[in-house]
Amino acid sequence: MTDPIVGARIWLPEAALQGLIDQLRASGYEVVGPRVADGAVTLVEVTSISEMPRGVRDEQEPGKYRLTVIEGAGLFDHVVGPHSLKPYLFPPRTTVLEVLKIRDSWDARVPEPPRPKRAVIGVRSCDLHALAIQDRVFLGGQHRDPEYAARREGLFLIAVNCSRSAPTCFCVSMNTGPKVDGGADLVLTELNTGFVVEVGTEKGGEVLRGLDIRESTLAEFAEATEVPQRAASQQTRRINLATVHDTLINNLEHPRWEDVAKRCLSCANCTMVCPTCFCSTVNEVTDLAGDVTTRERVWESCFNEEHSWTGSGAAHPTTKSRYRQWLTHKLATWVDQFGSSGCVGCGRCITWCPVGIDITEEVAAIEAKGGVA
């Protein structure tokens, strides 16, 4: 019997992927994976591989996303869709404080966060890097987020090496993919009849035990190695990671900010689909009787005026100032704050911008005609 120890390379026949899902579910995990819904490959609960998107390819370009079905293609022929891991760790809406009126005072209680056990199948390298970035934001500082910590602890990650890139992908230039370089319990590479599985953690090896597995052959491993290489070779967009920080910081008054503000809708879609954007706001939600109030945290965006509101007006009153805040934060000041770029090159902000604004193009335009700040 094959021993799936950490570092082992295992062959998992396609049918046995169902066994893996069953095993995880039997261990108490909710299993989340790719599933076609509303015209996109979404990331929602799956119970069977029959629900997964066989042969589905996503055609992506700035402001456009369409699905096509290719005969004979695999379960993971798509790349990243509109969803990411983000809502599973940093929920769009959550209660951070419950307050009850008791006589003349208030009893304020922090609710115990849920501790879900959740396994996600099909996580891509860019999203693992995004997770590592959010780990630094929510868990890396003096003040840490308990709900994120609770959800992070119960997360089981089954990554997949991308077999193709969308035209919007630029992870190669961000050093974040497409080959998975850690951070997952298991890493799958899809071949014709099954998967080469790299065991990333003991927890990962554990769920493989009892499945129809064997050690992968050298030929299978060699073929698997080529899969993400092929995806990497397809990428056309890029950001110059070495220079982008200074390019942006030294061009805070560049005319391109005015130019992009004419196109930008300030609709916040880019920040909402971004797997690393972490802005939130806490609102007061009250009952009618006057006895109960809860403090509810929701996803927010630097593109919303109220985000930067102070007693003396908004710090970012214009679309120009908001786009500049977003782009400089994502690609430059994030590095100063957290030691890495805030961008993983997943391209979601390009695809899901209703008017197709392309951050790689905006950076290139500033780079090409660098003014003086």
Next chain:
Amino acid sequence: MTALPVSPWRVSMTTIRAVKAETPGVTTYDLSFDDPAAGYSFLPGQFNMLYLPGIGESAISMSSDAAEPGKLRHTVRAVGNVTRAMERLLTGDKIGVRGPFGTSWPVEQSRGNDVIVAAGGLGLAPLRPAIYHLIRHRSSYGRVTVLYGARSPADLLYTDEYEAWHSAGLDVQVTVDVGSADWQGSIGFVTTLLSRVPLEPTRTDVFTCGPEVMMRFIASGAVNRGIAAGRVFVSLERNMNCAVGLCGHCQFGSEFVCKDGPVFPFDRVRRLMHVENI
């Protein structure tokens, strides 16, 4: 399962012990913690998130003596939802507190130096704990000058304390933008006071708080008089929501104003302070 981090949203209840009307729209609240075991202490220049259940939170600097943390005091201008609702509160009412948060005036680092405290309007409130500290440890500092400007005589804060500050060995200079019939003091901007005050640039630290444009002029004025930008400290205002660097609202370039500030050495933020809407 490992223990989860302590929630940054945890709030402690306090009781209002006194309410004092200062200037039009500005009120000082004295608070005491309902749970004395809270073990609360703060540094001059730090802020709390004040919470009114059902209304929301607002970031307000402490304006009281940090050496007496049990007598917490906040001076508040009624401008937003929370601060306007505070105007309706009376002695005995409850206010939630999270804090203290943020950086402080470098009073320890300034020991042995001359200190200029330059405040505009409500900006005197976050500086008052620094003034109390300088008075409490008066012999540890050289010349201490308080320069304070407000729009009109009626807008001057803490007028009943200037005499005590003066008696404690501080040079207190006050100015208003627009005088009144019975105003016999200086008329003009606080920046003008700075340009006239005698100073030894190599041994002077400047703490300034007020409207951003005023701080920019004070800081630039100090630098023009030969004080190194790293010896000038400004206190910035941005939208604080979580106060612990997790919500993103208060960003100012690379800085989270809530945890990297609000008090910054001018050399660290100088460039950004000259970029519009950054």
Next chain:
Amino acid sequence: MPPRLAVFKFASCDGCQLSLLACEDELLAVAEKVEIAYFLEAGPRDTTGMYDIGLVEGSVTTPHDAERIREVRAQCKYLVTIGACATSGGIQALRNWGDVDEFARQVYAHPEYLKTLATSTAIADHVKVDFELRGCPVNKHQLVELISALLWGRTPRVARYSVCVECKRRQVVCVAVARGVACLGPVTQAGCEVICPAYARECFGCFGPKEQPNLLSLGVRYRDDGHDPQHLTRLVRSFNAYSAEFRNFDPANQKES
């Protein structure tokens, strides 16, 4: 003394008032905390004294309306407009681009008995408004938030940002990007709980313009994607056609006039 609430109707379909009645679970709690003093749709018609909160539905379309809204304003301490008619003039503001006399001749046998204005306008064009709730109709949770907030003593929390923010919070797949339909979500104010996109339909702009909407950029994009500019004109010339940010936009010509 509980605050006295009044509900007034101007030119409208009554749908927003009905949203208040549709707050079935919350209505009892509202009735316990608020004296519903004047609400013809529901019965009460106490016309004595001042009202603490006045909810106004509908737009001003007649000389009589224009007079009456001033009286209503004088009777209400805190006046809230509810719905697209009251906040922007409503669907009936399409008359503002047409010839009302001509419409009247087409519709009525004796148009000479009509006393109507040439325009349908928002309440705020006539009197000071303290707060507005958008929507066609208003969202019942926003109505409850309005009343709850006023009871607790804070400004009601109503988003000014785009519908897209709520779509993404609900993880709804973008219909504009994934289906290529012309959706007004990116220029429309949130608050509807994304009813249409959640059912794979485009946003029709019921909540009116978001803060600083960029209609020009969105219009150019949709035109370049092959959408008929006339279709865009019809989308914008709808419930909130006469709102300040929508009224001057002419997608057919791709310019702001």
